[in-house]
Amino acid sequence: MAGRTPTAERGAGGPARPGRGAAPARTARPGDRRRRRLLLVLALAPALVLGGFALWLLYGSPWLRVEGVTVEGERVLTERQVLETAAVPVGDPLVSVDPEEVERRLRDGLLRIDSVEVVRSWPHGIEVRVAERRPVxxxxxxxxxxxxxxxxxxxxxxxxxxxxxxxxxxxxxxxxxxxxxxxxxxxxxxxxxxxxxxxxxxxxxxxxxxxxxxxxxxxxxxxxxxxxxxxxxxxxxxxxxxxxxxxxxxxxxxxxxxxxxxxxxxxxxxxxx
CATH class of the missing domain: 3.40.50.10960 (Rossmann fold)
Structure with a gap:
């Protein structure tokens, strides 16, 4: 006569008993989850504070704003012509000034300009360097x-x-x-x-x-x-x-x-x- 199988022992459809020596599964407790979230928040808080301060410093503070525009390289053009065409918004945050856009305005507005470079001069200035065309x-x-x-x-x-x-x-x-x-x-x-x-x-x-x-x-x-x-x-x-x-x-x-x-x-x- 055949021996009795484990399935027959526990009966049809009955739950399987854990094997000897197996550790029961551990269920995460609500307190553990709260503790991990708290540690994550504490770890990210300094970065969030620094990031917020940096944004305020660049865009909201009165310290890094355009206070003046300097022009170099003009010969026939006057400084006033260059400044009026560049139209750099004095008083705006320095970081918000787009040098490429200022360069485009100068090239389109003053045909005498052969090449132009616009750079931010931290903390308060914009520098405009122009090279004029020369007649042959x-x-x-x-x-x-x-x-x-x-x-x-x-x-x-x-x-x-x-x-x-x-x-x-x-x-x-x-x-x-x-x-x-x-x-x-x-x-x-x-x-x-x-x-x-x-x-x-x-x-x-x-x-x-x-x-x-x-x-x-x-x-x-x-x-x-x-x-x-x-x-x-x-x-x-x-x-x-x-x-x-x-x-x-x-x-x-x-x-x-x-x-x-x-x-x-x-x-x-x-x-x-």
Whole structure:
């Protein structure tokens, strides 16, 4: 006859008795849970207090607020123009001033600015550092309301960024005279202006100071008009660096010449005396 099984011993559906030596499961007491919560609160309290104090210090206290804005690097622009365009809210929390937003306002509002950096100067200041565009050429402006024409300044990227009443010394006059040239329809006056400033940017210092006019008649016809009635046939703006080097050597070799042709920099020519 088969032996009796443990299941048969405890009866059908009866609860299983724990094995010998097994420890009964421990149930967490309400007091233990309260104690753990209290320890957690005590551990977090200093961080919460410090965090709240830091927020108040940055945003609510009177100590870290904008009291002044300093401007550096302006030449033609005035400090007042920069400050008015920057529109930094004096009296606001310093941390709330967005330097990138101030930089955007300055670049959009003052075309004369080439680059700008805005930084917080703790605990009370904002520093604005600007670099202005420099003209490599000017263009004559039409007169308005019977006044003087003035000159539009053009930088080395072809950007017209400002107007001055008098032509700056040592800066050539740019004349784009395309007339019925095919370049007018193919490239347009704006593209030709950019091509001309490439030439202006490449001119050696001595030649730039003697250049009175850069005249553009087509993409392949850019001419320099120098002091003393001298002219330089430049051709297109391509290979301008090589043409500049060739022009310096040609002027030394043909001192007294009136016409210099560097349109093909490997075969320059000079004529007249």
């Amino acid at each position: 050429a000017v263009m004559a402006e039409d007169a308005h309301d019977g006044g003087d024409r003035g000159y539009a300044e053009v930088d080395d990227e072809g950007v017209r960024f400002g107007t001055v009443a008098e032509r700056p010394a040592g800066v050539p006059l740019l004349v784009v005279d395309l007339a019925d040239s095919p370049s007018r329809h193919r490239f347009g006056a704006e593209r030709m202006r950019r091509e001309a400033v490439k030439v202006a940017s490449a001119l050696p210092g001595g030649v730039r100071g003697d250049t009175r006019t850069i005249r553009v008649r087509s993409y392949d016809s850019i001419t320099l008009e120098l002091t003393g009635g001298r002219t330089v046939v430049w051709g297109s703006s391509e290979r301008s660096a090589a043409k500049a080097d060739s022009l310096v050597l040609l002027m030394k070799a043909a001192d007294g010449a009136e016409r210099f042709d560097v349109s093909v920099p490997g075969a320059p020519a000079a004529s007249g005396s």
